[in-house]
Amino acid sequence: MPRDPLIGLVGKPSSGKSTTLNRPNYGACVNGKRSVPIELLDVAGLVPGAHEGKGLGNKFLDDLRHADALIHVVDVSGTTDAEGKATRGYDPSVDVEWLRGEIVRWILGNLMEKWGSIKRRHVAVKASPVDTLQSQFSGYGSTSSIVARCLDKLQLKEPLEDWSNETILKVVNTFTDEKFPTVLALNKIDHPDADRNIAKIAKQQPADKIVLCSAISEVFLRRLAKQGYIRYKEGSEYLDTREDLIEQGDPDGGGLKEMDDKLKQRIENLKDMVLYRFGSTGVVQVLTRAAEMLGLVPVFPVKNIHTYGSGASGSTAVFRDCVLVKKGSTVADVARKVMGDAPIAFIEGDGGRRVAEDQVVSVGKNDILSFHVGR
Structure with a gap:
């Protein structure tokens, strides 16, 4: 059964990560606007040197591999240093860089340690670059499609066995961006020193990665x-x-x-x-931005495709249920997520039309589904 999308919440101690995580884990519909819960993973142990096992580095990186996207909570007040200890005038733009650096060094170190044997096997079995890299990156929760997107972006001309160290670093950097898309939650925006620090980070990072927030508010x-x-x-x-x-x-x-x-x-x-x-306080917007970055699609499973009801006795509610699926998911993926192993006789879409299991779901297309059990 396809697992739910998982967003990892990372940040140094005292960044406000736990406060940001302090959100309701239930859905709601208020004035026609639906809130859908999404699974968050509190990734602990972020300190400089995590890739070398410092602090809770090994646990941090092991937890990280399960995430589909990251929310990096950054203390833009400048009142905590790299290890979360109280200080004044700290530059939080450093935190942004070293989180990504820790991930890159972790992946690169693991890859380079075995690169000689990886190259030899690649040549011996006449594998494709996608297959060879996926065998190395699968432990980070990668898929062949993620690896293929990385190589498509880079358009490398040299065969894998001739890649230089510089090329390997480019591959790892691109893979990190693809596998761990990251939203920067710039927290504690109401602090007097926050404006200066926000301005500096905004010059260094794409605007669509940044959300300003005050989790405590x-x-x-x-x-x-x-x-x-x-x-x-x-x-x-x-x-x-x-x-x-x-x-x-x-x-x-x-x-x-x-x-x-x-x-x-x-x-x-x-x-x-x-x-x-x-x-706003920005906390809801952080989660929304992460969901948008993943391209999550809301799908509404209903009992009655004409009334959009759930079929519950005495209930007049419409679109009671909503699930989030990854971009590119098929109707069959949704069926497994909603119905488990129950046998499906046929599936109806909006208007009562029959829908094939291999059709892709997207916003406005195959996103209202009724599953009929039977053989």
């Missing part, structure tokens, strides 16, 4: 909403207090609790320094 707002002090939708620029709702004409203030002056001031500060300035 998201946790704080969700806690207040749960306790009944505010009305807040995760990922939103806005929140409502009791006073706001009374001003809008609700004499009961939405049933929200009164806040003391200290809490009111904290809310106003958070609005000014995070929500109004950056548009």
